[in-house]
Amino acid sequence: MNLHEYQGKLILRKYGVSTPEGILAFTPKEATKAAQDLGKNTGTTRWAVKAQIHAGGRGKGGGVKIAKSLDEVGQYAEQIIGMMLVTPQTSTQGKLVRKVLIEENIYYAGPEPTLEFYMSVLLNRQEGRNMIMYSPRGGMDIEAVAEETPEAIFTEMIDPKVGLTGFQARRIAFNLGLSGNSFKNMVKFVGALYQAYIGADASLFEINPVIKAADGRIFAADAKVAIDGNALYRHPDIEDMRDFEEEDPTEVEAGMHKLNYVKLDGNVGCMVNGAGLAMATMDMIKMSGGSPANFLDVGGTADARRVEQAFRIIMKDPNVKAILVNIFGGIVRCDRVAQGIVDAYNNIGTIHIPIIVRLQGTNAEEGKALIDRSGLKVHSAIRLEDAAKLVDQVLK
């Protein structure tokens, strides 16, 4: 589950990771008020106005501004709230901005230069261990840094039995070129960041940039946080942070029916049991001259109710020109699935797009016969390659 920056920072602060002071605002008026309050509390005379959406690269699309006066805070908030923010991580239409985070300025003047670092905590799948990845080259796209200057990226692999050790935290601070107070602050920062990651059952904490301010303080200036969905049952407070407005409404609806659905932009919808077979079916649609409109795993119980819900969800997408149902009956019998399809079809009424049903496994022949006898305009197949040919045919 993805979190907004302001939510990520709430978690960080709870574990003692220092972040800029900030207040969330839904209107320009609230934004100006927030800036005023921050001025009083922190003495800041500049403010960051940051769009809160679930996508990175917000600055590039004009979603992050530095305001030099309260008036400017209001103006920027006016611009940003309600805009369709396009970033390298959104679709071409962008995402609607509903709220902004107003923060104190941490790029203030002082005795030392201000520096920007990169730091993330994430799972290293090869090792099955968490690691801290960091770089003195912060504030930029880390994939570009990895490509151009791989020597500027460092990692610390963490032994789950002991957690992050003192020497590892010190090594990170040394590699970032710090000394004196900022060194001490960084050691503390890294320790707290790892604790936050573990404590929240996160699958990603990416802080880009980490700021060493001119007075040696260390701040998480941004926070990209993803929480392990499997672990949410032990974090009801974090589960409550889920922002349904940031998600595709059809995907949210599918989730309520316990259907695993991901919307794509193709023209052939599909309904499959099992994630691997679903991906393979999408690939096959592509090879047959179509393009998958979705990923949909109906799971182990493909009864009439679920099939009907799945049909309805797929057909909400106006781009869908055909639907391919691909079920491998194991424990679930194909004749039952076929009956489910027939019932769902009749319940929905007339379906105006071609439907191809491929049933294989337990009672596949009976399932196909049932579909063929139903009189519905449904193409049926048993072999995967025949289903592929049918997709090609109906699209022509």
Added chain:
Amino acid sequence: MSVLVNKNSRILVQGFTGNEGTFHAQQMIDYGSPVVGGVTPGKGGMKHLGLPVFNTVSDAVKKTGADVSIIFVPPPMAADAIMEAAEAGIRVIICITEGIPIADMVITREYLKGFDCRLIGPNCPGVITPGEAKVGIMPAFIHQPGSVGIVSRSGTLTYETVDQLTKEGLGQSTAIGIGGDPVPGTTTREAIELLMNDPDTNGIVMIGEIGGSMEADAAYWIREFGTKPVVAFIAGATAPKGRTMGHAGAIVGGHADTAEAKKAILRECGISVVDSPADIGTKMKELLG
């Protein structure tokens, strides 16, 4: 021969008396798998499906000599069940449970390093040696004893593969479902290695998907040590970046874990990669002649 499980295995079912455990244990028994009993804490001393129920895995091992365990325990307790099996001396632990927190698996994987055991899964269909032992939730009737080994991250896609092989007249030595989670107990490479070293396996099908580097790691190993033909399919060529496709582990992060990148590495290592999942069986038939 075969790998991991066979007719001489002594199989224990953890989460024996629950719905899932009961249903699949019965299916396993019906297939003729040597199930010796089960574990449900608090129900020790009972009989279930005609077999003894134990409170702890160590009790069960002492009384039955169990050496294989299959786990149907719900996600919050599943990692604990895996560790309990290891501590009790179970050699092959097969965890079917889907939805275990990643943090639990990171710790569990570390814990298992102290024991002489192998974990398959979690979030997997299990392992079957056709004609000898089914230790999983796969439909038994599609299988046929033979000499093709299968390693797969997916459930139904494994069944699809098995079905195609059987229809080509190619039986299976052992089909291993390693599961779709980001921290699996057994990697693709480790499972391939088991099958490469099995004298009764003549060819191997490797079913992978987007996310991680397991298939690439396996491919480099095969290039170095492989002695048998390998057919591979990688699912998810059409999956968008950054979206999890059903399996927690199926997500494209960087350039290296896309289906295209994986296929290129596999081909470079001499593996016969098919682009369509419909061609897995025929390709293996062609290679084995």
